[in-house]
Amino acid sequence: MKQIYFQKGKAMLLGFALIAFLGACHNGFSIFPGKNGAKTETVIYSRSELALAEDAQFGQSYEIVEGDYTVFKYTHSRADKKNVADDEYSDEFLFQVEPETTDFSYQDEEILQYSPFFTYHCFCPAIEKITGIEGSLTGSKNASGNWKIKANLDISYKVVGEETEQKKHLAFSEKFK
Structure with a gap:
């Protein structure tokens, strides 16, 4: 039982880290022309x-x-x-x-x-x-x-x-x- 909770916690932590990483990438990188315009x-x-x-x-x-x-x-x-x-x-x-x-x-x-x-x-x-x-x-x-x-x-x-x-x-x- 202890092993299962640990694996679920590890998966959730990995999921949150992935979401945080993708969110950080989106804020620092613009794929929309003109967003940081000339x-x-x-x-x-x-x-x-x-x-x-x-x-x-x-x-x-x-x-x-x-x-x-x-x-x-x-x-x-x-x-x-x-x-x-x-x-x-x-x-x-x-x-x-x-x-x-x-x-x-x-x-x-x-x-x-x-x-x-x-x-x-x-x-x-x-x-x-x-x-x-x-x-x-x-x-x-x-x-x-x-x-x-x-x-x-x-x-x-x-x-x-x-x-x-x-x-x-x-x-x-x-x-x-």
Whole structure:
């Protein structure tokens, strides 16, 4: 009799452990698209300027300081996978235009005149510097002061500590407020 109760208790304990394990897996892992969705942020900085810096050891950096331009900042963060370590990733792209500009259309290397800054945030090597841009960057300002900006860019860059050039395709069509 004692043996039977022990086996039943052992089976129940195993059952509870299995339910707890499956419940924990469900809370930490999403199979539904969009549950931990991607996020895009757009910002306009008036009377500002991009102060860009390059460092062969730590990569490029920027600071938005008071100045004579309008600076646009686009950030897109990829959806986070709770069950994958170090998968967080986001792109960041900034550039500046003259403050009286109400619409623009820049092509290829011409974009380099507007202090473009591109980086990504991830568990990966830092970008040392942008070496070239191909594609288009267009924008127009509406009556309420909002901008519609479209980018379809292939950005060439060097990674800290590497000699070879890499490319990233960046495309977006967003409203900036």
